[in-house]
Amino acid sequence: MTGSQYLKFLNPLALFNTKRTRDIFKVNPTLPPERIEADKIVVKVFDYTPTSLNEFTYDAIENCNQFNNNGNISWINIDGIRKKEVESLCNHFGIHYLIAEDILSVGQRPKMDEINPVLYCLLNMLYFNEQAGTVETEQISILLGRDFVISYQEDASRDVFDSVREKLRITDSKLRLSGADYLCYAMIDMIVDNYYVVMDKIGDRIEMLEERIIRSSNKRSLAEINALRKELIVLKRNVGPVRDIVNGFVRTDSELLEERTRKYFKDIYDHIVQANDLVESHRDMMINLHDLYVSNVNLKLNEVMKVMTIVTCLLAPATVIGGIFGMNFDVIPYAHERNGFFIATTLMIIVPIIMVFIFRKRGWF
Template sequence: MSTSVHPFNPLHPVSREDDAQVKYHLIKYNSTEYSHQVFTELPPVLTPIDNNYKLWIHVEGIHHTDVIQLCEFYGIHSLLIEDILSSDQRPKMDDAEGVLFFLLYSLKLSDTYQHIRKSQITIAMTRNYIISFEEKKAVSSFQNLFLKLENKAHKSRIKDIDYLLYNLLDHIVDHYYVPLEKMGEVLENIEGEIMGRTNQKSLAKVNLFRKEILLMKKHVLPIKEIINTILRSDNKYISEKTKKYFKDILDHVAQAGDTLDNYRDVMMSLQELYINKLNMRLNEVMKVMAIVTCLMAPATVISGIFGMNFERIPGLNHAYGFYITISLMLIIPIIMLFIFKKRNWF
């Protein structure tokens, strides 16, 4: 199936590198039949559209030449090809010459629980097919969805291709809850550290984790706008019957956004708690130093008086003058210490 599209300029700069190995899933199905073939080369995937089957081509990994060839074969606009090959874009939905296009991200918390790992997923849909691309490092694989499609009782087998689109978007959004749960656990650990022994590492974790929360919000919240666009639009590929399912995705995105807002508030509270504990500890140190200074003041005054360079100083030739002076230096601070304690100054 060859369709004329605006030519894609291969000289246009892209930041994504080719993956060493790419896997192509060719899935054809209807209410009674299901076929799932996996290839490591593109040519077997380039098959004509058969209206008796729904077609889903899922590509694991990105290879520039193959992406261009695949998209041009199925009539995907050159601007959408550019989006597929580019990286670090904002999640979005687009409609270019009859192709409905989605760009989203799968998210995962790193093994060290300190960074969010993101991987771009792009989906192109028409009435007859869906073509999806995911980076090789993608964290929300569609293996579970493959298994669901094998089941004849699954709704996707009897519904239109737009229901498969719903399943793809729902699968991506549902995987956001995995890092969200882990982030909650990390927040509890950070809170325990701050409540215990506060140090600079605790503050560094708070600041780092707050940045990761903002990064996750940057990739999650735009999906709400995407789903609302689907619900408001009159796109011919998405039926009114299927739109009710997209409302479920909208609820999940809203819940994820609320959770991230709560995490952000917790991070702000932890930062304030850290600063308050630091100030309290500094106040304790200053109080101890002030008390020590006060207790040393009488000894300093007495030694200063008797250390003056005069010929006649009272008690200078007294037999017990030294011991009396030392006793005064000890007794006066002890009395002061008793007074401070009685007034609850420490």
């Protein structure tokens, strides 16, 4: 961690990180969406057949109308969401207005709908912010139609589809030889595979935190535990529903999916089940880390109490001897002796030394 990241722990309120909690739990489906429309949109189109490929880049949505039923497979990827453009494209491709509303939604739960003539799925791409140590989400909508796939992304600066684009540029590749349903599979598969990248980074953070807690437990360790538990909540909320999405593709009777493509979605289903299990394992590890932190704190407290108890026991004889010879009686043995002080002091030293040997022999410290 950098110096600036350590400084936040000096503020007691930063230990709770309430703003991050509000960001995670602020979703309320009963409220109207508050999407901020993109300043500009970037439209990238891959129009291909097994033997040819054309790539186009536009800044106006109207240019996409030519790819509807043109005899080729078309992937229209739109970076930046604006209501007018979404409704215009949906109207041209005959897409139901409920799907247009889902595309424009904010914080929507991952879902899959089948409304003719398209199969629609909404899910989140996940990224891990190394500097902030947080899981960031980007909502993506994928529409599968006959001979076309339309995808909406919120952020044009990053996505996980570069490998899909590279495969499309290869002649006779599996993507080029297959239909739009296989392209849809490849896109969802890349999103799910990227979940493992994020979970691996979270796992690395958990392992490093475990080592620090074993070495020394402090308030910063507790703050890091709470922060990681919040990021695991983000993972759980985004990874869990994807299993239902993929299962919907496997079980659908839509003619848009060829029978040979269903087995690929079954493979994604296996991956997302494993991803869910991994998230649960991380959550169990965080619970164990919290228990380890509490145990270490209690162990430190016990050590402190043990030292204080030993010190108190060692001082008890001196207190008793001093109390006896300090009583206001006329007759006290050795009270008026010339060497009485030295005798009392010697007793105060010898008795604790004997007690130390007894304690050490019994293994009390």
